Each structure stands twice: as structure tokens, then as C-alpha cells.
Amino acid sequence: MQTLVALLLAFAGYSVMNISQAGQKIGLEKKDNRAVAGWLLWTGATVGTLIGVFVVLAALSMGAVSLVGAMAGSGLVTLAVFSHFAMGESTGWRDIAAIATIVAGSTLIGLFAAEQSDSAPRWVLLHGFVIALIIAYALGWLAGGRGERAGIILGGFGGALAGASMLYQNAATIVADVGGLVYFPLRESLAPGRLAGLINPYLFLWFGLSMGAFFVLQIAYGRGKAIHVIPAFNVNFIAVPVIGGVIGFSEAVRPMQWIGIAVIVAGTVLLTATPAAEPAQADQ
Numbered sequence: 001m002q003t004l005v006a007l008l009l010a011f012a013g014y015s016v017m018n019i020s021q022a023g024q025k026i027g028l029e030k031k032d033n034r035a036v037a038g039w040l041l042w043t044g045a046t047v048g049t050l051i052g053v054f055v056v057l058a059a060l061s062m063g064a065v066s067l068v069g070a071m072a073g074s075g076l077v078t079l080a081v082f083s084h085f086a087m088g089e090s091t092g093w094r095d096i097a098a099i100a101t102i103v104a105g106s107t108l109i110g111l112f113a114a115e116q117s118d119s120a121p122r123w124v125l126l127h128g129f130v131i132a133l134i135i136a137y138a139l140g141w142l143a144g145g146r147g148e149r150a151g152i153i154l155g156g157f158g159g160a161l162a163g164a165s166m167l168y169q170n171a172a173t174i175v176a177d178v179g180g181l182v183y184f185p186l187r188e189s190l191a192p193g194r195l196a197g198l199i200n201p202y203l204f205l206w207f208g209l210s211m212g213a214f215f216v217l218q219i220a221y222g223r224g225k226a227i228h229v230i231p232a233f234n235v236n237f238i239a240v241p242v243i244g245g246v247i248g249f250s251e252a253v254r255p256m257q258w259i260g261i262a263v264i265v266a267g268t269v270l271l272t273a274t275p276a277a278e279p280a281q282a283d284q
Helices: 002-030 035-060 065-086 093-113 123-144 150-174 196-197 201-223 226-249 253-274
Strands: none
Touching: 002 035, 002 065, 035 093, 035 123, 035 150, 065 093, 065 150, 065 201, 065 226, 093 253, 123 150, 123 226, 150 201, 196 226, 201 226, 226 253
């Protein structure tokens, strides 16, 4: 039951985050004609993204990071529905197929979910995995030059950083002993008299990686087309927490759940990779 609640919270958190991101875009477009209304909408949507982050954090405190991370694509389903009814965007067969694919993958993960207890992080493997990712993408960026390929690589780099931030976000919820110093895990830090637990160093790693992901993604948009950058970001955002959860936290993912994860990745690519016939709209 706890794992199921974690998956539902993850779906809710990612949905709030994705809808809030759409709200930010609407606010920035509106500010040119109605500055006050535009900035108010953008500010409210920004607050919404933060709320979504904390809902995902609650999901991580109850479920495995590999499964919560795999749900990252599920928020796109809510965003697609929101875009159709609230923003008047058309929904074609491609969108419907992608939504059905993501829902099917999420259902597989939920049906075969098993309760998992917190595992002590394997720090050498976890840090090594994250460092290897950063080095690999940094070298790929250098090798990719400044063309379209660089945009795709940077999109993936941003997604990898965002996914890695979830690994340390998860560590902050379960680790109570860091370098011999005792910190209350984040899930207990909000109790009276325990606010000092918020200085848990893994929160700062989480925040630093999240900010890095944001800035790298902005650079990626300047190097490549959104129709290429966004799928690269989303696939890495889903895959890195899953792989990192297995490597760094000894989490078990059942074979049918791996299939579900692959299905979600496929659906995410299908939903976010706009057809090449619409480049002008995708680049906005």
C-alpha cells in the first residue's frame, strides 16, 4: 500500500510541476500585453513548481527512487489533457497513443510494485555513477561542437542532472548519519525541535544539481530545437533515477516493471517529440 501511495503522489507531483511549467509559459507570453497579469501568473506557476517538487519529495520518502523517478513521464499525461481543455491545443492520434502508452507503463509499474525498505546508500557507487554521467556528458558536449547535436547532448545532460538530483533528494530523506555527524532525515526534520536536520548536506547537492539542470537546459534551447532537446531531457530524467536507484540504493526492480519503465520512456518520447512538420511551433 505504501508503494502505491508513493506512485500516486509521484503522479500528482509531476502533474503539478508540468502544469505549472505550462503556466509559466502562458505568463511570459501574457506579460507583453498585460504585464501585471502575466507576472502574477508566472509567479503563481513558479510557486506551483515548488509545490510539485515537495510532493515528489513526499513520494520519495515512501517509495523507491527508481520507481518514483520512472513516473516522471506520467505528469505529461495531465499536461496534455490540461493543454487540450485549458489552452485550446489540438490533440491528435499521436498524443492519444502516447498518453495511452504512458498510462499502460505506469499501470505495469504499479501492478508489480513491492514494498521496499530503506537501503543504506552505496556511496562509492552512487557518487561514481553521478560523476561518470557528468564527465561523459561534458566530453560529449565538447565533442558535439555548437550545432544541433550539441543541443541534443545538452538536453540529455540537463535531464541527467535533474535525475541525479533525485538520487540525492532520496538520500536526504533516509540518511541520518553523514561523515560521523548525525542529521535527522528530511522526513523527520519537520518535527518540533528537529529543524536543524534541514542542514543535511544532501539537500544542498539536490539543490545544486537541480539548478545546474535548469541552466544547462536553457543553454540547450539556444543550441538545438525543442523537438530534439525535450525528448532527450525527459528520457534521461526518467532513466537516471531508475538506474541510480538500482546502483546506489540496491533497489529491486522486477522484470515487468523494467518493461513498464521502457514503455513510459517510449510514450514520453512519442508525446514530446513534435513532428518535424511543426518546427516553428516547437521552437517557441
